[in-house]
Amino acid sequence: MPVPVSIDAVFQNFHDDILILKSDKKPVSSSAGHALMNHHPYRNGRIHQAHENTLNLLKYLETGNLEGFIELAESEALSLHALMMSSTPSYTLLHPNSLLLIEKIREFRKTKDIPVSFTMDAGPNIHLLYPDEYQKEISGWQEKELQPLCEESRIIRDYVAKGHRK
Structure with a gap:
């Protein structure tokens, strides 16, 4: 589906390097994780946050706002994992090295003044x-x-x- 805004040049050559911490099957599937959100006490707040974040993301992509993009990407990743850890039953898919990598990325960004950030999917990989x-x-x-x-x-x-390659 096309994005309904023009994308600033800075985001048209973005890298996404996936740091593989664990490649085996997750102990809790995404479907099971989604089912746990149906009765999660933070469900409605999370839905509101997701709508707001989507609008902000589109704005950041259009204006080239790297600082806003970084803050939002990292917040979204951590919000997802916070929901997992606060569900009933609770679970975590993070690996000890997930947190170590997050610290290293933030420190590198701060000391080198380079706009590098992280996100995570529903698993330990960064x-x-x-x-x-x-x-x-x-x-x-x-x-x-x-x-x-x-x-x-x-x-x-x-x-x-620009699309797929063979």
Whole structure:
């Protein structure tokens, strides 16, 4: 489905490097996790937050607001995992290295003043998000600091492109 706004150039060459911490099957499936949200005490607040965040995301993509994008991406990832940890029954899909990687990413962003951020799916793996212009600086840091924390040093490197390729 097309995005209903024009996308600023900074987001048209974005990287999404997936830091693989665990590749085995999750102990709680996404379907089971969604079912637990039906009676979650934070359900309505989360739905409201998701609507607001979607509107803000579209605005950030259109205006090239990297700072807003970073804050929103990280908040969304952490909100998802907070819901899991506060459901009944509660569960966590995070790995100890998930939290360590988050700390390393935030510290690198702060000390190097490079707009690198993270998000997560419903699992322990971390998605490292950053503009293409910082790829060289991030690549060296990633190999030295992040890759050793990954399962079998696995990183899937992906990026925004114009459609699929064979």
